[in-house]
Amino acid sequence: MQNEIMNSTNLLDKDGNLVQKGWGRSTLLKYHRNQVEAAKFKIKEWDYYAVLNDKFGIALTVADNGYVGLGIITVFDFTVPKEWTKQVLVPFPLGKFNMPESPETGDVVFDNKDFLITFKKKEKMRRLEVRIKDFHQGKSLEANIELQEINRDSLMIATLFHKPKKFYYNHKINNLLPKGTMKIGDRVFDFESEPSNGVLDWGRGVWTYNNTWYWGSASGLVDNIPFGFNIGYGFGDTSKATENIVFYDGIGHKLDEVEFRIPDNYTDPWQFTSNDGRFEINFAPVIDRNSNTKVLFIESDQHQVFGHFSGQIVLDNGAIVNVDRVFGFAEKVMNKW
Numbered sequence: 001m002q003n004e005i006m007n008s009t010n011l012l013d014k015d016g017n018l019v020q021k022g023w024g025r026s027t028l029l030k031y032h033r034n035q036v037e038a039a040k041f042k043i044k045e046w047d048y049y050a051v052l053n054d055k056f057g058i059a060l061t062v063a064d065n066g067y068v069g070l071g072i073i074t075v076f077d078f079t080v081p082k083e084w085t086k087q088v089l090v091p092f093p094l095g096k097f098n099m100p101e102s103p104e105t106g107d108v109v110f111d112n113k114d115f116l117i118t119f120k121k122k123e124k125m126r127r128l129e130v131r132i133k134d135f136h137q138g139k140s141l142e143a144n145i146e147l148q149e150i151n152r153d154s155l156m157i158a159t160l161f162h163k164p165k166k167f168y169y170n171h172k173i174n175n176l177l178p179k180g181t182m183k184i185g186d187r188v189f190d191f192e193s194e195p196s197n198g199v200l201d202w203g204r205g206v207w208t209y210n211n212t213w214y215w216g217s218a219s220g221l222v223d224n225i226p227f228g229f230n231i232g233y234g235f236g237d238t239s240k241a242t243e244n245i246v247f248y249d250g251i252g253h254k255l256d257e258v259e260f261r262i263p264d265n266y267t268d269p270w271q272f273t274s275n276d277g278r279f280e281i282n283f284a285p286v287i288d289r290n291s292n293t294k295v296l297f298i299e300s301d302q303h304q305v306f307g308h309f310s311g312q313i314v315l316d317n318g319a320i321v322n323v324d325r326v327f328g329f330a331e332k333v334m335n336k337w
Contacts, residue, residue, distance in 0.1 A: 176200065
């Protein structure tokens with residue numbers, strides 16, 4: 001069942017339970033942190049941006065996960081391939097990051113001495129700024145990127161866990177068109193020099209402790225028409241909606257279930273298949289951004305794999321879209337948090 005939410009309401013009722021469960025095409029549900037019925041250290045709020053082409057890219061995370069806050073920056077050179085990551089941990093922010101209550105408004109600022117990440121929103125434009133004095137081998141990192149929203153539709157999803165008052169409220173915005181640069185030392189990467197796209201993953205919720213999720217995303221052009229998709233599963237009750245959707249010329253085409261067929265070696269070819277035959281895609285990996293962390297009661301094993309997607313997708317009207325080497329990523333992440 002795919003329950004499309006059509007009416008705007010609060011996300012949570014007075015008891016901290018989801019008012020509506022399902023998916024939508026825009027920000028219809030209103031999240032208010034003070035309505036969450038959970039201890040401050042259990043509330044997780046994050047903004048994640050990835051801006052990519054098949055030559056280079058950057059990924060930025062600011063997260064207030066209650067007992068730990070994170071600022072994470074990863075730069076990719078897919079021609080090598082190689083990635084460099086730097087992060088700063090902040091103990092027990094407990095909501096002090098003041099993360100926006102909507103993906104449509106508000107700014108994010110993570111400023112920790114010589115480590116700065118900012119996300120600023122104005123109408124249909126998002127501005128990302130990064131300043132790090134010592135990013136890699138003593139070289140500084142600077143980035144100024146503007147992202148233009150072009151799609152009519154995005155993906156909003158409200159997912160219930162199988163425990164009271166546990167939920168995940170998520171927005172995915174694909175096909176964000178970038179302009180701007182990032183600079184490492186004297187080397188400049190211009191996002192307008194290559195066909196590039198960005199994606200936003202905006203998440204707020206109260207999670208259960210042990211979770212494994214699968215997520216894939218790509219944006220690009222197919223026959224000069226804007227195209228993208230979001231696929232994923234692995235947590236919560238998806239009986240009201242999956243998070244699988246294709247964007248074609250700005251319009252969302254909702255999918256049912258998509259299965260990730262992942263090889264033992266993450267850099268071998270992957271396959272994706274759907275129960276209704278509408279998403280049949282192969283994935284050729286370029287690089288696996290793998291991390292494995294264990295600190296006290298927190299564990300995380302992540303494989304975020306970047307590469308090219310090719311295959312066939314069927315839209316709501318039955319039209320077939322042939323996908324040829326659209327760049328993006330797919331991941332498997334295990335968290336105990």
